[in-house]
Each structure stands twice: as C-alpha cells, then as structure tokens.
Amino acid sequence: MADPLRIGIAGLGTVGAAVVKVLTTKAAELTRQCGRPIEITAVSARDRARDRGLDLSAVQWFDNPVALAREAEIDVFVELIGGAEGAAREAVISALSAGSHVVTANKALLAAHGLELAEIAERQGVLLNYEAAVAGGIPVIKTLRESLAGNAPTRVFGILNGTCNYILTRMEAEGLSFDECLADAQRLGFAEADPTFDIEGNDTAHKLAILTSLAFGTRISAEDIYLEGISNITQADIRAAADLGYRIKLLGVAQRTTTGIEQRVHPTMVPTASVIAQVHGVTNAVSVETDILGELLLSGPGAGGNATASAVIGDIADIAKSRPGFQHGPVFGRPVNELTPYQQAEIQSHAGGYFIRLTVHDRIGVFAAVAKRMAENDISLESIVQRAVDGNGTDEKTIILVTHETTEFAVRKAVDGVTADGHLTAKPQVIRIERAA
Amino acid sequence: MADPLRIGIAGLGTVGAAVVKVLTTKAAELTRQCGRPIEITAVSARDRARDRGLDLSAVQWFDNPVALAREAEIDVFVELIGGAEGAAREAVISALSAGSHVVTANKALLAAHGLELAEIAERQGVLLNYEAAVAGGIPVIKTLRESLAGNAPTRVFGILNGTCNYILTRMEAEGLSFDECLADAQRLGFAEADPTFDIEGNDTAHKLAILTSLAFGTRISAEDIYLEGISNITQADIRAAADLGYRIKLLGVAQRTTTGIEQRVHPTMVPTASVIAQVHGVTNAVSVETDILGELLLSGPGAGGNATASAVIGDIADIAKSRPGFQHGPVFGRPVNELTPYQQAEIQSHAGGYFIRLTVHDRIGVFAAVAKRMAENDISLESIVQRAVDGNGTDEKTIILVTHETTEFAVRKAVDGVTADGHLTAKPQVIRIERAA
Structure with a gap:
C-alpha cells in the first residue's frame, strides 16, 4: 500500500462539509479504489467555533487558508472558498507554488485567472483539477x-x-x-x-x-x-x-x-x-x-453540497491514483502556451432562427408593415401567429414570428424598423432558437 | 518531448480503419494534448490486399494478431477483432503478458473473461482500457x-x-x-x-x-x-x-x-x-x-466506426498522458481480489410497476374474473382500460392494466390465473415499468 494522500481543505461551507463527510464515511472504499488512503490533515475556515457536525479534532486547523496552503504538510490543497480574488486566488497560487496539487470548485477564479494558475501548475508539474467548477457533479x-x-x-x-x-x-x-x-x-x-x-x-x-x-x-x-x-x-x-x-x-x-x-x-x-x-x-x-x-x-x-462534493472527490481520487512524477495531461487540455488566442465572433453575425413577439395596435396595415420590415431584411418566416392579447380589453394584438435561419444583424434591423414605424405598444421580445436533438 | 507511444492495431474493419484515420489526421493535435506523438507501428488484419483507403506502407504488417501482440515493438495493443474467444482473447492475453497496455472495444471478451484479463493487467502493472466496449462513444x-x-x-x-x-x-x-x-x-x-x-x-x-x-x-x-x-x-x-x-x-x-x-x-x-x-x-x-x-x-x-474510434482514441490518449510506472486505478474500479462475489437477486422478487395487456373474449364476467385474479395476488391497479380490439370484427376485447408497485411473482401468478380461467384469446403481454426522471 502506498503512502496516504494528505489533503488540506480550505472552506467548510456546505460543499466543504460534504467533502469531509464523504471522505470520512467512504474511507475504506476510496482506499480500495485508489490503492492508498486519503487523509484530511489540515482544514481552514473563517469560524472555528461553528458546529458543522464534523469531528475535526485530529486535523490541523488554520484560520488563514493561505497559511494552510503554504505551511501544512499536504499533497493536495482543496479550495472551496470561492471568489475570483482575495484568499482563494492567493491560497491556490501558494499551494501550486509549494508543489501541492490543487482541486477547486471555483469557476469565478478559473474564468478570471485560469491560465495564470495553469502555468504555475505546469511549471511545478502538479495537477489542477476543477470538475466541480462547471455543472457540479456532471463529469464534463x-x-x-x-x-x-x-x-x-x-x-x-x-x-x-x-x-x-x-x-x-x-x-x-x-x-x-x-x-x-x-x-x-x-x-x-x-x-x-x-x-x-x-x-x-x-x-x-x-x-x-x-x-x-x-x-x-x-x-x-x-x-x-x-x-x-x-x-x-x-x-x-x-x-x-x-x-x-x-x-x-x-x-x-x-x-x-x-x-x-x-x-x-x-x-x-x-x-x-x-x-x-x-x-x-x-x-x-x-x-x-x-x-x-x-x-x-x-x-x-449541477449544484448542492453532495453533487459538488462528488466531483471534488472524483478529482482527489484521480490524484490519489496517480504517482509522484506523473502529470495527467495539461490543465486546459493543451499546454498554456499552445492555447490559441480567442477570436471572438460578434453576436451581430450570429446565424440562427429567431422568435419575435410584438405587441401592436390593432389597426389595419400593422401586419403588412411588420411583414414588409421582415422582407426588406431578407428574413424568411417559418410561422406567423396573430392573436388578441390575453385578458386585455384594449385595442392590442400580439404578432408572433418564427424566422428561418437569418442573422442577428437582420433581426435587429427589422425590429428597429418596426419600432420606428410606431405600431408597437410594448417593448419587442426577441429570443434566439437553438438547434437541439 | 517524451518518446512516441507505439501502437499496434489488430482488426481493420470499420472501427479499426476509423482509428487509423483519426490517429493520422489528428496527429498534431493529439501530440499537443498528450505531450508525445502517438505512432502506429504495427497492424494486423485478415486480408492484407483489401483497399481500406489507408496508407499503411510504413507500418509493420502481421497476418496473425497474436504474433503482433507477442512480437511487435509496441507500448499499446489495440484489440478490434471482436469475439469472446479465439484470436481476440489469445492476443489480448499475449499483449498484457508481454507488458503492453491494452485498449479494446470487445464487450463479449470482457463479459466472459474480464476478470482474468484484469488480473494479468494488475500483475503486469499495465492498463486495460475499454471505454468503447459499452455505449460506444459515451464515456460511461x-x-x-x-x-x-x-x-x-x-x-x-x-x-x-x-x-x-x-x-x-x-x-x-x-x-x-x-x-x-x-x-x-x-x-x-x-x-x-x-x-x-x-x-x-x-x-x-x-x-x-x-x-x-x-x-x-x-x-x-x-x-x-x-x-x-x-x-x-x-x-x-x-x-x-x-x-x-x-x-x-x-x-x-x-x-x-x-x-x-x-x-x-x-x-x-x-x-x-x-x-x-x-x-x-x-x-x-x-x-x-x-x-x-x-x-x-x-x-x-452508441455504435459506428467514428463513435467507437472516438472512445478508443480517448483510451489511447489516457495511456499516452501517463508515464512509465504509473497505473491509473484498477481495471474494474477495485483490484480483482477485492471485487465481491455477485449476489443475484432473482427476477421473481423484482418489485415495480407492470403493464399487462390481455386479449379476451367479449363476454360478461371476464373483466370481473381478471380483476379477481389481480386482487387475490394483492396487485393494486393504477389504471384500467378496456376496449374493442382495433380493426377486428370478432368478439374480442383488450384489457390493459397498469399496476402500482408489486412483484414479478405476484404478476406471473395473477396472469397464470387469468390464463387458466380460459378467457384469453391470445398470449398475455407483460411489460415492466421503470422509474426514470
């Protein structure tokens, strides 16, 4: 049996408490699956006195997560603090720099600083796992x-x-x-x-x-x-x-x-x-x-203590199964220096179907005016529904249009045209349609 | 850059050809993701002359997959032959025994001999990956x-x-x-x-x-x-x-x-x-x-050359990202000697809802007789539909019952009772209902 994998957990909210509970109650099964025990050796949270229903008597306590990341004798730092800046970021950087693997559920941190963190992880030859950061327990x-x-x-x-x-x-x-x-x-x-x-x-x-x-x-x-x-x-x-x-x-x-x-x-x-x-x-x-x-x-x-804990523990188990000197592929799939710059496609050029709901005066010629605005922007219509506005005694009608594939630019121009025509009695509603099997 | 990962592929049918094609066309991207090139160094198939649209001129050819597994200088043996016995089994055993990792899409082989193969893999410290064997490209x-x-x-x-x-x-x-x-x-x-x-x-x-x-x-x-x-x-x-x-x-x-x-x-x-x-x-x-x-x-x-190839290549890439001396967890999640014996729950004790479709004579008392058989077996009914058999001029009716949770034993006894009563004009149909979100 290999040495235990030593874990430090920063943040003992709903997710952190669930992680501690699962690691404790499933210790034997996790050892069987990973070939070595997983031991929580240090934790950090804001309020030491709070009763979390956890026995943490054998575990080193840190008031400061950054101190835990720097000083605790751990193999893996589990960051469950949250937030793109401050303690979470500083602690993760400290942990990676100290040669610890990191597991985090922090999407804000990764969205803002993921590449910086991945670079440190690569340089240090440690893992940065973040399954819990996107869609909770779904292994995406x-x-x-x-x-x-x-x-x-x-x-x-x-x-x-x-x-x-x-x-x-x-x-x-x-x-x-x-x-x-x-x-x-x-x-x-x-x-x-x-x-x-x-x-x-x-x-x-x-x-x-x-x-x-x-x-x-x-x-x-x-x-x-x-x-x-x-x-x-x-x-x-x-x-x-x-x-x-x-x-x-x-x-x-x-x-x-x-x-x-x-x-x-x-x-x-x-x-x-x-x-x-x-x-x-x-x-x-x-x-x-x-x-x-x-x-x-x-x-x-996609959320909740247990679902998020499940993903965190899957990430920890992957590290437990690995052995010193091993790196399981780059953090974002490719080494950071081989990631290409993000080339933004503007929303104006988005192509797809659109749902357009217009509330208009119930007057002769309004429908023709709407149809004209669609036609002049080359928007072909899949369906058209015109009806009275529900439970409404006024002279309003609803026109609902579903377009065939067109562009955001064309739809915005057409809807601006309809607005300028002065027939609308409420803000137009535009919702994009997405292909899905 | 680490040494190339050398692959031998046995079986060049739809899946094998797709694997070769993807490994060839995506070579640069796979190298980026895995940190080392993946090279096909040997292949084996029944008919060497067949045109598969692949350039295999630089690759060592084996007529016999077992010879490939034993003799070729490879790190990974990819088994795409199929079948629980014969060449597939012998070649996989030879490959594992020779210290090669194995990737297979062969569900029949694993269902019949998975534990034997896993034991060899464990002993040899090599990986046996089989994502493609279940549900094709789905990473289950x-x-x-x-x-x-x-x-x-x-x-x-x-x-x-x-x-x-x-x-x-x-x-x-x-x-x-x-x-x-x-x-x-x-x-x-x-x-x-x-x-x-x-x-x-x-x-x-x-x-x-x-x-x-x-x-x-x-x-x-x-x-x-x-x-x-x-x-x-x-x-x-x-x-x-x-x-x-x-x-x-x-x-x-x-x-x-x-x-x-x-x-x-x-x-x-x-x-x-x-x-x-x-x-x-x-x-x-x-x-x-x-x-x-x-x-x-x-x-x-769940099937098809490309979907299966996708899973096979995911398995190969996992091996490419690993380094010598590393084992990524046991083949079936736990070491073979820690898998528990399978304790079968008999179908008779299955608990669940049932759909029962009976074709009966259209006679007074038939429905009452069916209801009695259900009641005497403690089967509570969620819905009951009685109607004429479609497009049928005879004196037949259909009775459709949906039960609340009951057991297979009770349903079989009730249906046997109905059959013994002599009211049925066709074989009764029983379909289990499964909870699903």
Whole structure:
C-alpha cells in the first residue's frame, strides 16, 4: 500500500462539509479504489467555533487558508472558498507554488485567472483539477479534457445554472410569473438573496468561459461573452413557445463559426421534443458536438453540497491514483502556451432562427408593415401567429414570428424598423432558437 | 518531448480503419494534448490486399494478431477483432503478458473473461482500457471508474443497443411492425443479417455485465442476467404505452435490492416525459443513480466506426498522458481480489410497476374474473382500460392494466390465473415499468 494522500481543505461551507463527510464515511472504499488512503490533515475556515457536525479534532486547523496552503504538510490543497480574488486566488497560487496539487470548485477564479494558475501548475508539474467548477457533479471537464481527445468540438451548449432552470421550469409548469418563481427559489435556497449573478447569466458565463477553452483550445476569455438574463421572460413568451413546439431555457453556447467562436448566454428556445428540453428544475445539462463522435449529452445535479462534493472527490481520487512524477495531461487540455488566442465572433453575425413577439395596435396595415420590415431584411418566416392579447380589453394584438435561419444583424434591423414605424405598444421580445436533438 | 507511444492495431474493419484515420489526421493535435506523438507501428488484419483507403506502407504488417501482440515493438495493443474467444482473447492475453497496455472495444471478451484479463493487467502493472466496449462513444466507463469515486450506485440502466432502439423508435413514429422495421434496419446497416444477438438482448447483456461490475464492485457475472428481447413487441403495446404516457425502450438495468443485485434486460415502459424517453434511433444512453451525486444521465452515439474510434482514441490518449510506472486505478474500479462475489437477486422478487395487456373474449364476467385474479395476488391497479380490439370484427376485447408497485411473482401468478380461467384469446403481454426522471 502506498503512502496516504494528505489533503488540506480550505472552506467548510456546505460543499466543504460534504467533502469531509464523504471522505470520512467512504474511507475504506476510496482506499480500495485508489490503492492508498486519503487523509484530511489540515482544514481552514473563517469560524472555528461553528458546529458543522464534523469531528475535526485530529486535523490541523488554520484560520488563514493561505497559511494552510503554504505551511501544512499536504499533497493536495482543496479550495472551496470561492471568489475570483482575495484568499482563494492567493491560497491556490501558494499551494501550486509549494508543489501541492490543487482541486477547486471555483469557476469565478478559473474564468478570471485560469491560465495564470495553469502555468504555475505546469511549471511545478502538479495537477489542477476543477470538475466541480462547471455543472457540479456532471463529469464534463473530464469528458472534454480526456474522453474527447482527438475530437474537434464544433459547439458546446448547456443549462449551467440551476437557479434559472428552476425558475423557467416552474414558470412553464405552473403558469407563475418570473417574480413569483424567483421568490420561491430564494425561499427554498435555490437562489441567493441577491440573485443578479445567477439570473443575469454571469454564473453561466463563468462556466461557459471554461468550457470554451477546453473545447476549442483557446485562451479563456470570460469578458467576451454576450450576456442576456431571464428576468424579462414572461408567461406570454413561455405560452407562445409551447404553442410553437419550443421550451425556453437559459443556455450558455460556445460555437465555432466562420468568423471565430461565439460565446453567448441568453434565454433560448429549444424544441420541446429534444433531450435538453426535458432537463427540469435545478438539474444541469451539457451537450458537446464534435467532428468525430457527433453529439454527446450529459445531464445531472449541477449544484448542492453532495453533487459538488462528488466531483471534488472524483478529482482527489484521480490524484490519489496517480504517482509522484506523473502529470495527467495539461490543465486546459493543451499546454498554456499552445492555447490559441480567442477570436471572438460578434453576436451581430450570429446565424440562427429567431422568435419575435410584438405587441401592436390593432389597426389595419400593422401586419403588412411588420411583414414588409421582415422582407426588406431578407428574413424568411417559418410561422406567423396573430392573436388578441390575453385578458386585455384594449385595442392590442400580439404578432408572433418564427424566422428561418437569418442573422442577428437582420433581426435587429427589422425590429428597429418596426419600432420606428410606431405600431408597437410594448417593448419587442426577441429570443434566439437553438438547434437541439 | 517524451518518446512516441507505439501502437499496434489488430482488426481493420470499420472501427479499426476509423482509428487509423483519426490517429493520422489528428496527429498534431493529439501530440499537443498528450505531450508525445502517438505512432502506429504495427497492424494486423485478415486480408492484407483489401483497399481500406489507408496508407499503411510504413507500418509493420502481421497476418496473425497474436504474433503482433507477442512480437511487435509496441507500448499499446489495440484489440478490434471482436469475439469472446479465439484470436481476440489469445492476443489480448499475449499483449498484457508481454507488458503492453491494452485498449479494446470487445464487450463479449470482457463479459466472459474480464476478470482474468484484469488480473494479468494488475500483475503486469499495465492498463486495460475499454471505454468503447459499452455505449460506444459515451464515456460511461470513465465516469463510473473515475468520476464517481466514492459514490455507491444504487441503479444503473440504459439504452445500450442501437439496433433495438432504432426499431422501437420507428415502430412508434411510423406505426410500422417489428418485422418491417427490422428489415429496414438490416437494409441500412443498423442490424446484422442474423439480428438475434441484438434483438434478443444478448448484446445489451454483455454491456450490462461490465457496468454492473464497475458500479457495484462485484465480480462480472454475465450468465446471471434475466433476458427478454423486443421481437414480441407489437403496435398494440406501443399505442397503449403512448396512451398511458409511456414509451417502450429495451433497457439493461442493474439495481441493488435487499436480496442482491438485479441484472435484467427487457422491453421497458419509461415515462414519455423522461429524458431517456427522448433518446431516439441508434443513440444510446446510460443513467447512473448514486447515494452522493444523485442521478446522472449520458447520451450519445452508441455504435459506428467514428463513435467507437472516438472512445478508443480517448483510451489511447489516457495511456499516452501517463508515464512509465504509473497505473491509473484498477481495471474494474477495485483490484480483482477485492471485487465481491455477485449476489443475484432473482427476477421473481423484482418489485415495480407492470403493464399487462390481455386479449379476451367479449363476454360478461371476464373483466370481473381478471380483476379477481389481480386482487387475490394483492396487485393494486393504477389504471384500467378496456376496449374493442382495433380493426377486428370478432368478439374480442383488450384489457390493459397498469399496476402500482408489486412483484414479478405476484404478476406471473395473477396472469397464470387469468390464463387458466380460459378467457384469453391470445398470449398475455407483460411489460415492466421503470422509474426514470
């Protein structure tokens, strides 16, 4: 039996406590699988006095995670502090620099500083594993980094934020408003007190930035992501989508195009009969399309203590199975100096189908004016629905258009034209349609 | 740059040719990802003269795969011959014994002799990778063996045979008979000339046997699998399933119960709204339920040259990234001598819901007699439908029952009772219902 793998864990919140619990209760089985024991030798958290239901009496305690990373006798530093800057970053840099492997669940840190950290890991010959940082317990990092070797992905997309998917699922299933569902999500602990980061798509964007780098071999570029949240999605959109055979999901999409790589996060219509449309509630899913394999879809729990702990422990076990002197492939799939610069494809050149919902005065000539604006921008229409606005005694109508493939540029120009014509009584709604099997 | 990884490939059929093509066309990218070149140095196939569209002029040719395994200067032996016995088995044993790593797509070999091979691999300190053996390009082996370390699965189930799923998908979508769909599948190359092995569930059983061992840490036991194929599924079943909110899929299911582990392959009703019900055509899918993570589902191409090649190359790349002296965890997740004996749970004790379709004489008292048989076996019914047999001028009726959770024993006893009562005009149809999210 080889020497134990010594672990230091920084951060004992929901995930950290779950990791400690699983490593303790599954110690014998993990030893069997890894060929050596995994021992927690040091921990760090803000409040030493708090009762976490864990017996940490035999473990060295550090008030400061950076001190743990620098001083503790560990083989692996597990970072579960969170945040792109401050203690998390400093501690991870310290751990890597001290020659420790690092396991982290911190997507914000990787989206902002992943390449810097990968460079240190490469130089030091240690592993930087981060399965838990994207889509929780779904093994998408390992799949992209290891299983799909030799494949060239053409598109990666997914439901990467459980809060948004929970809200959209309940809006559709129960006919509730966005605000009602958000309040429920907050009450149930699926959304933060300040939900902006989730519902405006920033969390999805961090995860997408990591997937993009792995899939396309490009340098991480989290700032170059087109972002639209779900707070303006209404029951009118959800019902119209259902009528047309679509369901609305917040997707992160990275796609190779002729001008570069699109990275976009926005509410998206996916066919109701597609696999990803059946991914409900807080569940996450990621789809990868490649030249060799075709389309692969993974779905599962995307957040929560246990699901995240599962991914963290998978990462730790991989290190335990490795032996000194071994490096299991580069952090982002290729050595940092071989990652190519990220070449952004502008959202204006995005090609795809669009759902357009217009609320207009119920007057003669309005429909003709809308049709004219579409035609003059070469937008061909797949379906057109005109109906009275529900439960509304006024002189308003709703016009719903679904376009064949066109461009963002054409759609924006057409919708600006309709707006300028003065027929709209409310802000126009535009939702992109995404192919999905 | 480390030394090249030298590969010998035995078997140059569809998969073998695809592996050679990808290794050749993606050589630069694979070198980038693995940190060393992957070089094909030897191949073996039955017919040297056949034009495969490959340039193999620089490669050593062996007519005999066993000779390749024994004599060629290789680091990795890639077995793509197929079959549980004969050349494939002998060559893999020779390769492992000679200290070569082995990559294989051969589920029959592993189902029959996996433990023997794993023991040799362990003794020799070499890797035996077999991602392509189960569900083609879906990374389910890596997920169970690596990502889910520390998780205890409670159930693994999946659509593991593309031929069956293609047939069932077309039967449902187009209202065609089993025979018509099978003939089409043969014409399109999705089914063999002798399709027995696929449609009677044997192929699914081989794959399930491997998944069971990985998931539950048990010794492979491919003979102890309950087997039912899809050849007796009719349009009447498919239409009744659809009416009741179900879709019929051939599933392989391994499940921990109080009496042991069930391994069963049979047509199964899954809820139409479940993710796995949207897995159409030749696509495969595997779902794993565990104590820590919850439910994970993977779906993707389960067969075909490229999808299988993708998995084979992922396995080769893992070896290329490793360094001499390193072993990446045991072949079946635990060392062979720590795998526990497989404790079979008998199909009679299977607990679950059942769909029962009875064709009966249209006589007074028949329905009461059927109801009595259910009641005396403590079978509680979720739904009951009685209707005339479609397009049938005779005095027949169909009775369709969906049970709440009961046991196989109770259902068989009840159906035997109904049969003994003499009301049936055709063989009764019984299809198990499987929970699926």
